[in-house]
Amino acid sequence: MARDCEIASVCFLIQVRTIALLASGCPVFFQGRGQPEELGLILGTFSGCSSLFGWPKAGRPYYHNHVSISPELALRQDVLRERLAALGRLLVAYSGGVDSAFLAWAAHQQLGPDMLAVIADSPSLARTHLAEAISFAEEQRIPLQVIQTSELDRPEYVLNDSSRCFHCKDELFDVMEAFRQAHGFDAIAYGVNVDDQGDFRPGQAAARQHRIAAPLLDARLTKQDIRDLAYAAGLRVWNKPASACLSSRIEYGRPVTRETLSVIEHGEDALRELGFRQFRVRHHGDIVRIEVDRDELPRALDPAMAREFARIFKALGFKFVTLDLEGFRSGSMNNLLPVEDLRRAG
Numbered sequence: 001m002a003r004d005c006e007i008a009s010v011c012f013l014i015q016v017r018t019i020a021l022l023a024s025g026c027p028v029f030f031q032g033r034g035q036p037e038e039l040g041l042i043l044g045t046f047s048g049c050s051s052l053f054g055w056p057k058a059g060r061p062y063y064h065n066h067v068s069i070s071p072e073l074a075l076r077q078d079v080l081r082e083r084l085a086a087l088g089r090l091l092v093a094y095s096g097g098v099d100s101a102f103l104a105w106a107a108h109q110q111l112g113p114d115m116l117a118v119i120a121d122s123p124s125l126a127r128t129h130l131a132e133a134i135s136f137a138e139e140q141r142i143p144l145q146v147i148q149t150s151e152l153d154r155p156e157y158v159l160n161d162s163s164r165c166f167h168c169k170d171e172l173f174d175v176m177e178a179f180r181q182a183h184g185f186d187a188i189a190y191g192v193n194v195d196d197q198g199d200f201r202p203g204q205a206a207a208r209q210h211r212i213a214a215p216l217l218d219a220r221l222t223k224q225d226i227r228d229l230a231y232a233a234g235l236r237v238w239n240k241p242a243s244a245c246l247s248s249r250i251e252y253g254r255p256v257t258r259e260t261l262s263v264i265e266h267g268e269d270a271l272r273e274l275g276f277r278q279f280r281v282r283h284h285g286d287i288v289r290i291e292v293d294r295d296e297l298p299r300a301l302d303p304a305m306a307r308e309f310a311r312i313f314k315a316l317g318f319k320f321v322t323l324d325l326e327g328f329r330s331g332s333m334n335n336l337l338p339v340e341d342l343r344r345a346g
Helices: 002-014 071-086 098-114 127-139 164-183 194-198 203-209 223-232 258-273 294-300 303-315 332-336 339-344
Strands: 027-030 041-043 090-093 115-121 144-148 187-189 279-284 287-292 320-323
Touching: 071 098, 071 223, 090 098, 090 164, 098 115, 098 127, 098 223, 115 127, 115 164, 127 144, 127 258, 144 164, 164 187, 164 203, 258 279, 258 287, 258 303, 287 294, 287 303, 294 303, 303 320
Parallel strands: 027 144, 090 115, 090 187, 115 144, 287 320
Antiparallel strands: 027 041, 279 287
16 A cells, blocks of 8 residues: 555656556656655556657667667767776666667667666646656666656746756756765766857866766767667667756746746647657747747648637736747757856856
8 A cells, every 4th residue: 555655646746647557667766855765666667658759669669770880989979988987887868759768778788787767746847747757767777767856946047048068967966966075976977978068068168077988979879870780779869859957948047937838848749640750839928939840831831820829828827929930949049048158067
């Protein structure tokens, strides 16, 4: 009875809506602030998750992984293995995106039980993304810890200026460092890569302050390299669309609140249900700016679809519903930042 109550509490805590836990061989731990340090080992596979996300069922190969990689990429992969082996017992900051998923997989291949993937759950993480990340880790038998972070308790994060991402990562690495010390791990790594060096990413400054290892960057791997290696390894996330936390959808200067994050999440869930694959719901107060991939713009511009957009987003509280004719652009909110803020970042 007590065991059932623990599992029920965990499911309520992370608010995963459509998950059934069945017996499997991958450990998933759930931990919340103010809760017992370990709420229990839950062994499971998410029944139906693969169909929910449009992915093949666990255990079935997405494609044959008899794929050759270039000699240059093979050398960089060797550097990655060497770097991972040198880090000792390792925590991997994991979000479920391609970069962190490949890093967690590679670390597990190299280190086995001496690694643990750690995903931070908070209102800025969409429930579908959390469920996807857990599902992938279980498929690959990657041990995973779900921790709680409290960036919304930080006034400087809620302020939502150009340094928001720094404060988010600072909170994440504070919590991970405490976990590392408490559980005897040697290092923490995250999935930054070569291409990220040319983008506006204040979170990298937080990683440097916390001395977080960057094995993909050390191996000089680009985003395309990582996708190619994931494809060759047979990982179904190799072509997963890029994503980011829900807070990144809110225009700078507008406070981050749980209510705003919930509106964005519901809007993006609706776009997903309509069959769109790459999109963002950008929150500009009374105005929503919908971005979809350029290849999907013709469908979005259909008058019937436009009426559906208006119905969905006005029901969520927006007064004006707009479609961005430039299509999806990662980090488009950064175009609103002063040049001096962009120069200070990173």
